[in-house]
Amino acid sequence: MKKVLCExxxxxxxxxxxxxxxxxxxxxxxxxxxxxxxxxxxxxxxxAVGYDAAIPLAEKALEEIVTEAISKWGVELKICILxxxxxxxxxxxxxxxxxxxxxxxxxxxxxxxxIEQIKLRAPIWKKEFxxxxxxxxxxxxxxxxx
Amino acid sequence: MTTVPVIDIKLNLFGAxxxxxxxxxxxxxxxxxxxxxKMFKKRLADxxxxxxxxxxxxxLIEDSAIADETRVLSQDHFLxxxxxxxxxxxxxxx
Numbered sequence: 368m369k370k371v372l373c374e375x376x377x378x379x380x381x382x383x384x385x386x387x388x389x390x391x392x393x394x395x396x397x398x399x400x401x402x403x404x405x406x407x408x409x410x411x412x413x414x415a416v417g418y419d420a421a422i423p424l425a426e427k428a429l430e431e432i433v434t435e436a437i438s439k440w441g442v443e444l445k446i447c448i449l450x451x452x453x454x455x456x457x458x459x460x461x462x463x464x465x466x467x468x469x470x471x472x473x474x475x476x477x478x479x480x481x482i483e484q485i486k487l488r489a490p491i492w493k494k495e496f497x498x499x500x501x502x503x504x505x506x507x508x509x510x511x512x513x
Numbered sequence: 514m515t516t517v518p519v520i521d522i523k524l525n526l527f528g529a530x531x532x533x534x535x536x537x538x539x540x541x542x543x544x545x546x547x548x549x550x551k552m553f554k555k556r557l558a559d560x561x562x563x564x565x566x567x568x569x570x571x572x573l574i575e576d577s578a579i580a581d582e583t584r585v586l587s588q589d590h591f592l593x594x595x596x597x598x599x600x601x602x603x604x605x606x607x
Contacts, residue, residue: 402607419528420606421599424580450606462607482607490580490599491606492528504529507605510578512550512588 371437372447373429375422375491380449380460388447389465396471398478402462404455412498418452418461421490425450428489436466436480440473448481450491518546521595524557528602529573533561540564544592550579551588557600577602 372388382401389397404416433446445467455461464481468474485491486508493505523539533540542560544553554574561568578585580599592598 418606419531421525421527421580421601423582424584424599424601425606427583486605486607488604489606490527490601490604492602493605494528504602505605507603509576509603510585510601512578512585 370445371430371433372449373426373433374448375420375425375429375450375452377451377453380451380463382460382463385447385449385463385465389445389467391445391467394443394445394467394469396469396474397465397467398471398474400462400464400478400482401460402482403460404457406457408495411495413457413495414498415454415456415496416461417454417494417496417502418450419492419494420450420452422452425489425491429485432481432484432488435484436477439480440477441468444468444473444477446477446481448485450485450489452491454496519543520546520592522553522592523597525597525599527599528604529570530577530600530602533565539597547591547593549588550586550590550592553579553592553598573602574600 385399406413429448437444447465449463451461464478466474466478494502496502521543523541525539526534544556558571558574578601580586580601582597
């Protein structure tokens with residue numbers, strides 16, 4: 368049975384896909400994290416966010432992060448990460464993370480680790496579109512170059 | 514007189530560098546063979562300055578990583594043949 372799913376796609380994220388993948392009758396805990404586009408950022412009214420990604424490298428980064436999570440919190444984990452690219456309206460899901468685990472501690476910890484590492488390491492970028500017509504690429508974290 | 518061999522680079526742009534794209538195509542240019550990634554970034558800044566006289570993103574280039582199609586390259590990596598590269602500005606997924 369496949370235990371890991373990492374995808375970056377243009378298509379809308381269907382939460383039921385995450386629920387179905389990250390479920391296991393031998394597990395007693397599932398955590399689900401959904402990141403979505405919010406209507407305000409730093410006092411500005413946001414109408415949409417454009418997501419850009421170096422997709423093959425970003426999917427590889429997601430797989431590395433999942434491998435690390437499994438090595439930290441157990442080989443039993445089932446993990447699903449779906450991330451959008453393209454222009455998303457306010458309220459749309461940009462990222463979904465599902466973790467299934469025998470016990471809740473590992474599921475919570477792995478889920479939190481994965482989203483924080485995505486923000487630090489996955490080659491994905493956000494451009495905000497504001498209600499006044501302006502746009503801005505958000506500042507981020509420089510990738511390690513050593 | 515010896516001439517330094519040159520290699521062809523196609524550079525794929527992402528994030529804040531997308532504004533330098535022409536119809537979604539990579540930037541193509543030549544650099545000296547065995548140039549380090551660190552020097553390549555300086556050459557890239559020169560190239561973008563040639564193409565865009567109002568170019569001011571030197572610091573963004575400095576803060577960005579260069580990758581090939583499978584991995585991020587270290588600053589000390591040497592470019593030994595014609596290739597496709599990617600420039601990856603600071604990331605902010607999620």
